[in-house]
Amino acid sequence: MNTSISDNRKQPLVTVIIASYNHAPYIEASIGSVLAQTYANIELLVVDDGSTDGSVELLRTLSIQHGFDLRVQENKGLSRTLNESVARSKGSLVVPFGSDDVMFPHRIATQVAYMEGKPEVGICSANTEIIDATGKVMCEREQRKRNEPFRRLDFDDMFMDRKPGPTAATLMFRREALEKVGGFDPEIRLEDVYIELAVTRAGYFIDVLGEPLAQYRKHATNTYKNGRFMVENVLKTYAVYREHPAYEQVRWRFLNSMFLKYARKDKGLSRELLGMIPLRAWNKKTLRGMIRMVFG
Structure with a gap:
């Protein structure tokens, strides 16, 4: 070749x-x-x-x-x-x-x-x-x-x-x-x-x-397994489109999903994520994540 x-x-x-x-x-x-x-x-x-x-x-x-x-x-x-x-x-x-x-x-x-x-x-x-x-x-x-x-x-x-x-x-x-x-x-x-x-x-x-x-x-070092890296870079990407009318909803949806995903795996990161989600944006994933943090 x-x-x-x-x-x-x-x-x-x-x-x-x-x-x-x-x-x-x-x-x-x-x-x-x-x-x-x-x-x-x-x-x-x-x-x-x-x-x-x-x-x-x-x-x-x-x-x-x-x-x-x-x-x-x-x-x-x-x-x-x-x-x-x-x-x-x-x-x-x-x-x-x-x-x-x-x-x-x-x-x-x-x-x-x-x-x-x-x-x-x-x-x-x-x-x-x-x-x-x-x-x-x-x-x-x-x-x-x-x-x-x-x-x-x-x-x-x-x-x-x-x-x-x-x-x-x-x-x-x-x-x-x-x-x-x-x-x-x-x-x-x-x-x-x-x-x-x-x-x-x-x-x-x-x-x-x-x-x-x-x-x-799928293996031990896949990028998606680095939660902090994923959160930082996806939020940077979404911020490019902060003028979009759905920007806040998109951002909150992502934060709730990541909070639920890492509530048991990385409690330090999950606490940071929870602090980024305003009360008005809480949903079922937020509550499930809290349960995982406490009992997981």
Whole structure:
């Protein structure tokens, strides 16, 4: 594989960007799933963002074997890394892909075919299958986003959580949409929520296909498990749209959900969250969270 895989120049070039940070147990499977795509015209850019777990040595070996573009840097964070990678990429379609996730072989081909002739779609997504740290498909109870039907989302759908949202492991961006919104915000480290809202606010739709096209890996260091990180960055993202008439309701709904989620797991964080929710915004989740704090 060269930096650009191309057997058919008439196909749009798709840039896949894998930014890796301390994912040595998973990175080879992630890269391998890109190399195994049935779609030919792919540019693969891999960036190690300051790993300390042996990832760099593995990536250098894989780069020599397969010929993809590898850059190794001091830690800059995902948003900055993605912006720099997009700036040097050549694809008209851009796929940021988790270094711990796995694509199904037909993933890129399916999404490219769908995006053709739909300039109003800034992001194409799909459902995901959940796997564990070893790659085993998890039980049916865990597969919440495997069988969701097709949905088209606009800004209010996203901001007000009116429909099931896109999945990070399956995002494909139209390059012009990324450029129109100025890319990712380096100050907001939860990049997917920010960019999805920015792209839909700019007038594009997000179309989510009703089939799984990737496997999302659940393991001990998933970002969503860091409650304080999630709260800080989601609130920063929502604050961009503080002029929206539903801003306060959206913010309170999120705080109540996070309070309930962490009432038993992290009582220090949950107390802080409760202090951010005014009495008039309390709901059943607030009360359930209080019960968990006391008796959990």
